[in-house]
Amino acid sequence: MAIASIKEVAKLASVSVGTVSNVLNRPDAVSPATRERVLNAMNELGFVRNESARALRSGRTRTMGLVVLDVTNPFFTDVAKGVEAVAADNGMIVTLCNSDQDGPREHRYLHHLEEQRVQGILITPVERENERLEQIIERGTPVVLLDHRATRRNRCSVAVDDVLGGRLATEHLLAQGHRRLGFVGGSWSISQVAERHKGAAQAVEAAAAAFRRGRRDQPGEAGLATEGGAAGSAEEPSLTLIDVPSLSFASGRHAAERLAAMPVPERPTALFCANDLLALGLMHGLTAAGLRIPGDVALIGYDDIDYAAAAAVPLSSIRQPREELGRVAAELLLEEIDEGERHRHRQVLFDPELVVRDSSVRR
Amino acid sequence: MAIASIKEVAKLASVSVGTVSNVLNRPDAVSPATRERVLNAMNELGFVRNESARALRSGRTRTMGLVVLDVTNPFFTDVAKGVEAVAADNGMIVTLCNSDQDGPREHRYLHHLEEQRVQGILITPVERENERLEQIIERGTPVVLLDHRATRRNRCSVAVDDVLGGRLATEHLLAQGHRRLGFVGGSWSISQVAERHKGAAQAVEAAAAAFRRGRRDQPGEAGLATEGGAAGSAEEPSLTLIDVPSLSFASGRHAAERLAAMPVPERPTALFCANDLLALGLMHGLTAAGLRIPGDVALIGYDDIDYAAAAAVPLSSIRQPREELGRVAAELLLEEIDEGERHRHRQVLFDPELVVRDSSVRR
DNA sequence: CAATACGGCTGAAACGTTTCATGGCTGGGC
DNA sequence: GCCCAGCCATGAAACGTTTCAGCCGTATTG
Incomplete structure (x- = not known):
C-alpha cells in the first residue's frame, strides 16, 4: 500500500540511502553502473519521491501560491496561464486559490499557503490593507502584488494603470x-x-x-x-x-x-x-x-x-495585457526568491488600451 | 528569518514539544492554563505550523488534486467551484492543475501531485487510457474521474451522459x-x-x-x-x-x-x-x-x-449541472479516502438538458 | 616512489512534526 | 492512611529525505 521509500530502494540496489539521494539530485556524482542499478530498483518498486520529506529537510518547496479574486473570470484565468508558464519553465508548480472576493476566504488560503511554506505568493488582494499579508512578508515569504499597485515602495507589484x-x-x-x-x-x-x-x-x-x-x-x-x-x-x-x-x-x-x-x-x-x-x-x-x-x-x-x-x-x-501581467509577476517573484535579502522591490505598470x-x- | 518552530514555542512557554503539539491537535487534552501560555508564545513568535513536517510524520496531507482540461473554460471553473466548496467544508485544500489538453503536461502534473502525496485526485483525462494514472491508483491514491465515464467498473466517476x-x-x-x-x-x-x-x-x-x-x-x-x-x-x-x-x-x-x-x-x-x-x-x-x-x-x-x-x-x-458535477465528484473522492480498502466504486451519471x-x- | 588529488561511496545527523509509552500528582473511595 | 483512577505533562522515537564529513582506493604529479 504505502509507496516505497528511498531506504527500500537502497536495500534493493545494495547501496546506501545517500547514494540513492545522489542519483536523484546529482546524477553525475554517481558512476553510471550504480546509477543504473538504482534506477532499476526505483522502477521495480514504483518509487515516488516524497516531497514533504524533501521540503522538510531541504527547507525549500517547489511551489508558488497564486490567489485571485475570481477563477471564473477569464481575465484571471489568462493571468494564471502566464504565471503557470513561467513557473513551469523554472520547475515550479502553482497552487491556484480563489478568494472569491471574500476576505475570510482569502485569509484562510494565505494561512494554508504559509503552512505549506510556498516559496512565494502572487496575490490580487481583496482589501487594500491586509494584516495577514503583512505578517507573511515579515516572516520572510516573498509576495508580489498582482493587478494591484503597491502603495508603499516596500514591495513588488505588477499592475495596469x-x-x-x-x-x-x-x-x-x-x-x-x-x-x-x-x-x-x-x-x-x-x-x-x-x-x-x-x-x-x-x-x-x-x-x-x-x-x-x-x-x-x-x-x-x-x-x-x-x-x-x-x-x-x-x-x-x-x-x-x-x-x-x-x-x-x-x-x-x-x-x-x-x-x-x-x-x-x-x-x-x-x-x-x-x-x-x-x-x-x-x-x-x-x-x-x-x-x-x-x-x-x-x-x-x-x-x-x-x-x-x-x-x-x-x-x-x-x-x-493579461498573460503578460501574469508572466511578469511570476518573473518578479522568482527574482525576489533568488535574490533574497538584497532584492530591490519594483513596481511595474502597464498602460491599458481603449x-x-x-x-x-x-x- | 526562518519561521519559529514548535521547539522554540515550547521553550518560551516552558513546556515540552509534545504539549505544544497537543495544543495544536487535541486542545482539550491540555489544561486551560498551559494552553493559554502556549498560545501566547505562538502569537509572540508568529508561529506557523510546518505542513511538510506534519504530513511527513502523520502520513496524510490535507490536499486533493484537481486536473482539468482547460482552466480558461467556464465549464471547468464552475466545476472547480463545486469541488472547492466541498473540500473547504472538509478542511481540505484543492491544488488546481491545468493540463491544457496536453498529454505530457498532464503527466507532469500527476507526477507532482503524487510526489506531494495528495489524498486523492479528481481528473478529466486527456486520453482514455493513461498508464501514469493506472500506476497512481495501483500505489493507493484514490482517483475519481470527472466528466469522464469509467469504462471499467474499477473506479469512481462522475459524468454527464x-x-x-x-x-x-x-x-x-x-x-x-x-x-x-x-x-x-x-x-x-x-x-x-x-x-x-x-x-x-x-x-x-x-x-x-x-x-x-x-x-x-x-x-x-x-x-x-x-x-x-x-x-x-x-x-x-x-x-x-x-x-x-x-x-x-x-x-x-x-x-x-x-x-x-x-x-x-x-x-x-x-x-x-x-x-x-x-x-x-x-x-x-x-x-x-x-x-x-x-x-x-x-x-x-x-x-x-x-x-x-x-x-x-x-x-x-x-x-x-456544472457545480453539482464538481460537488458530487469531491464527495465521492472523500468517501473513497475515508473508506479506504472497503470502498465500492460508483459511477454517477447525470442527464443533460437541451x-x-x-x-x-x-x- | 612519495605525496597529493580526486572520484565514488558510506553513515549519521538533522529538518519539524506527531504519537505513544511513561510517570508524577491530585483527589476520591474504602 | 492506602490504593487506584484520571488528568497532564514529558521525552524520545519515527516519518523520508538531504547534506556533509569522512573513508577507501586509484590515478596524477613532481
Missing part, C-alpha cells in the same frame, strides 16, 4: 456626446474598482469644468465642442454610481433590472462597467428589459476578455 | 429541418468529444434510416414529417466531421474561415459544436465572414456557459 483606463473609457463616452454617465462597480475595497472609478471621476470632472467655463464665456450655448445632436449636450456632465455586490455576470443582470426601472430622465445614457463580466450581464439584462444598446444605453467594459467581441452587441472595452466596438458608438 | 447530449442536440437540428449537419470537435482522444459525436451520429443514422424507409414506401416524397420548406428536406440526413485542434474560442474562429470558404451546396446548414467556446468562436468567425446565424448556418453548442445566453445570437446549447435559443431556430 487603472486610473488611466478609467479615464480612457470615460473620455470615450463623453466624446460620443454622453453627459449622464454611470459607473457600475462594487466591492469598493477592491483597488481596481476604486481606481477605475477614480479615473472616470477625473474625466467627468474635467469635462464638467470645461462645460462651466464654456457657459460662463458664451452664455446660451453648449460649452463643449462635440459632434452635433448628442443627447443632453447642453447638460453638465455627471457620473452616477451604481453599486453592485460583485464583479460578476449575475451582478450585472441584477443591476440591469434596477436601471431599467429608473425613470428615463434620470437614467444614465452611458455606462462604464468595472469589468467585462459585469458589462455582459448588464447587456443581457438591459436587452431583456427591452432597452437597446447602444441606442438607449451605451456600454463599455474593462479587461477585453475574448467573449467581449462575441457579445450580442460587440462590447467596447479596455484591454489589458478598444472601441459597437456597444458604445452612436450610429 | 454525453451520448444522450449529442443525440438531443442533433435531433433538435434535424427537427428544425436541417439535413446537411456538421459536427465540430477535436482532440478525438478526449472522451467527451468522442461521445458527443457518437450521439450525433446515432441521431443522424436513425433519421437517415427513417428517410430511406420513407422513400421506399412512398417513392417521390420526402421521408420525414417535418415543417415544410426546410432546406434540403428531400435529402438524406448526413453528418460531416469538422476537425479542430482544441475546444477553444480561437479554434472556432479558424474553423469558421474554412467553413465560410466551402461551396454552399457542400457546406452544412447546421453545426453541432463539441462545446460552447468553440461555438462562440464559430459564431464570431462566421459572422465576420458575412454569414448569418441561424439563417445561413444554425449553431448549437455544449455546456451552456453563462456567456452562451449573452452571445451575439443567443446560443442554443446542452446544459450540464436549451433552445435563437442560434438554432428557423424564424
Whole structure:
C-alpha cells in the first residue's frame, strides 16, 4: 500500500540511502553502473519521491501560491496561464486559490499557503490593507502584488494603470456626446474598482469644468465642442454610481433590472462597467428589459476578455495585457526568491488600451 | 528569518514539544492554563505550523488534486467551484492543475501531485487510457474521474451522459429541418468529444434510416414529417466531421474561415459544436465572414456557459449541472479516502438538458 | 616512489512534526 | 492512611529525505 521509500530502494540496489539521494539530485556524482542499478530498483518498486520529506529537510518547496479574486473570470484565468508558464519553465508548480472576493476566504488560503511554506505568493488582494499579508512578508515569504499597485515602495507589484483606463473609457463616452454617465462597480475595497472609478471621476470632472467655463464665456450655448445632436449636450456632465455586490455576470443582470426601472430622465445614457463580466450581464439584462444598446444605453467594459467581441452587441472595452501581467509577476517573484535579502522591490505598470466596438458608438 | 518552530514555542512557554503539539491537535487534552501560555508564545513568535513536517510524520496531507482540461473554460471553473466548496467544508485544500489538453503536461502534473502525496485526485483525462494514472491508483491514491465515464467498473466517476447530449442536440437540428449537419470537435482522444459525436451520429443514422424507409414506401416524397420548406428536406440526413485542434474560442474562429470558404451546396446548414467556446468562436468567425446565424448556418453548442445566453445570437446549447458535477465528484473522492480498502466504486451519471435559443431556430 | 588529488561511496545527523509509552500528582473511595 | 483512577505533562522515537564529513582506493604529479 504505502509507496516505497528511498531506504527500500537502497536495500534493493545494495547501496546506501545517500547514494540513492545522489542519483536523484546529482546524477553525475554517481558512476553510471550504480546509477543504473538504482534506477532499476526505483522502477521495480514504483518509487515516488516524497516531497514533504524533501521540503522538510531541504527547507525549500517547489511551489508558488497564486490567489485571485475570481477563477471564473477569464481575465484571471489568462493571468494564471502566464504565471503557470513561467513557473513551469523554472520547475515550479502553482497552487491556484480563489478568494472569491471574500476576505475570510482569502485569509484562510494565505494561512494554508504559509503552512505549506510556498516559496512565494502572487496575490490580487481583496482589501487594500491586509494584516495577514503583512505578517507573511515579515516572516520572510516573498509576495508580489498582482493587478494591484503597491502603495508603499516596500514591495513588488505588477499592475495596469487603472486610473488611466478609467479615464480612457470615460473620455470615450463623453466624446460620443454622453453627459449622464454611470459607473457600475462594487466591492469598493477592491483597488481596481476604486481606481477605475477614480479615473472616470477625473474625466467627468474635467469635462464638467470645461462645460462651466464654456457657459460662463458664451452664455446660451453648449460649452463643449462635440459632434452635433448628442443627447443632453447642453447638460453638465455627471457620473452616477451604481453599486453592485460583485464583479460578476449575475451582478450585472441584477443591476440591469434596477436601471431599467429608473425613470428615463434620470437614467444614465452611458455606462462604464468595472469589468467585462459585469458589462455582459448588464447587456443581457438591459436587452431583456427591452432597452437597446447602444441606442438607449451605451456600454463599455474593462479587461477585453475574448467573449467581449462575441457579445450580442460587440462590447467596447479596455484591454489589458493579461498573460503578460501574469508572466511578469511570476518573473518578479522568482527574482525576489533568488535574490533574497538584497532584492530591490519594483513596481511595474502597464498602460491599458481603449478598444472601441459597437456597444458604445452612436450610429 | 526562518519561521519559529514548535521547539522554540515550547521553550518560551516552558513546556515540552509534545504539549505544544497537543495544543495544536487535541486542545482539550491540555489544561486551560498551559494552553493559554502556549498560545501566547505562538502569537509572540508568529508561529506557523510546518505542513511538510506534519504530513511527513502523520502520513496524510490535507490536499486533493484537481486536473482539468482547460482552466480558461467556464465549464471547468464552475466545476472547480463545486469541488472547492466541498473540500473547504472538509478542511481540505484543492491544488488546481491545468493540463491544457496536453498529454505530457498532464503527466507532469500527476507526477507532482503524487510526489506531494495528495489524498486523492479528481481528473478529466486527456486520453482514455493513461498508464501514469493506472500506476497512481495501483500505489493507493484514490482517483475519481470527472466528466469522464469509467469504462471499467474499477473506479469512481462522475459524468454527464454525453451520448444522450449529442443525440438531443442533433435531433433538435434535424427537427428544425436541417439535413446537411456538421459536427465540430477535436482532440478525438478526449472522451467527451468522442461521445458527443457518437450521439450525433446515432441521431443522424436513425433519421437517415427513417428517410430511406420513407422513400421506399412512398417513392417521390420526402421521408420525414417535418415543417415544410426546410432546406434540403428531400435529402438524406448526413453528418460531416469538422476537425479542430482544441475546444477553444480561437479554434472556432479558424474553423469558421474554412467553413465560410466551402461551396454552399457542400457546406452544412447546421453545426453541432463539441462545446460552447468553440461555438462562440464559430459564431464570431462566421459572422465576420458575412454569414448569418441561424439563417445561413444554425449553431448549437455544449455546456451552456453563462456567456452562451449573452452571445451575439443567443446560443442554443446542452446544459450540464456544472457545480453539482464538481460537488458530487469531491464527495465521492472523500468517501473513497475515508473508506479506504472497503470502498465500492460508483459511477454517477447525470442527464443533460437541451436549451433552445435563437442560434438554432428557423424564424 | 612519495605525496597529493580526486572520484565514488558510506553513515549519521538533522529538518519539524506527531504519537505513544511513561510517570508524577491530585483527589476520591474504602 | 492506602490504593487506584484520571488528568497532564514529558521525552524520545519515527516519518523520508538531504547534506556533509569522512573513508577507501586509484590515478596524477613532481
